[in-house]
Amino acid sequence: MPISDQHPERAIVLYDDDCGFCKRLLSKFLAWDRHRRLRPVALQHPEADRLLAGMDDEERMASWHLVTPGGAVRSGGAAVAPLLRMLPGGAIPARAAESAPGAVDRGYRWVARNRSALSRSIPGRERARPRAARRIAERSGDAAAP
DSSP states (O other), X not given: OOSOSSOTTXXXXXXXXXXXXXXXXXXXXXXXXXXXXXXXXXXXXXXHHHHTTTOOHHHHHTSOEEEOTTSOEEEGGGGHHHHHHTSTTOHHHHHHHHHOHHHHHHHHHHHHHTHHHHHHHSTTHXXXXXXXXXXXXXXXXXXXXX
8 A cells, every 4th residue: 555645656764863874864854855765764753653553562663664665674784685675776776785784783772882982973953953853844744745
């Protein structure tokens, strides 16, 4: 079942709204997404309960998730290649991610475990925070946009 009858080619990216690093990274993907094929939904939003029905809270909050246009759910490192395929020019990095799924998942898990320290090491994070919040808010509410 498509995510939206108006936008059958859109995917939903579920992210942790309490994680600044996660939101800044998501904002970068949304900027790359010129064709507006990604719609962000916070894991804390009621819509996430419906999209991830059957997934317990611990598993839900342990990772980010991608719900593909066909309704498949991918999580963590397994979601990287399908996400990249939806972005302009993302096919080549997606193929690289698919060729080493274990390494991508281990890399994702390492980043997830160290996101606070990584976030502190990024210059300009205070200026980036409001920009990321605006971009995510705009894209979260554009379900009816063309």
